[in-house]
């Protein structure tokens with residue numbers, strides 16, 4: 433009887449150790465996979481998104497493309513218009529007034 437219990441205990445121990453080793457190996461394997469592979473959405477700095485300085489807007493008066501940071505801006509109805517010069521902006525404002 434004692435022998436049976438001992439062998440049973442041994443069996444349980446072996447199963448437990450086996451499971452532990454299995455889960456440990458699984459965890460290690462999983463870590464290795466996540467480390468080695470690509471990480472989706474984990475590096476926003478790598479994605480080539482246009483910066484504010486890099487954005488170009490078209491001057492509606494003369495058609496010149498100007499940087500939104502260097503342009504002469506005019507806020508109109510929630511949208512921002514960009515002009516290459518104050519001259520163009522004033523001309524647009526004048527025509528806009530005439531149109532309205």
Ligand SMILES: [Zn+2]
Pocket residue numbers: 491493494495496515516517520
């Ligand atoms: Zn212009």
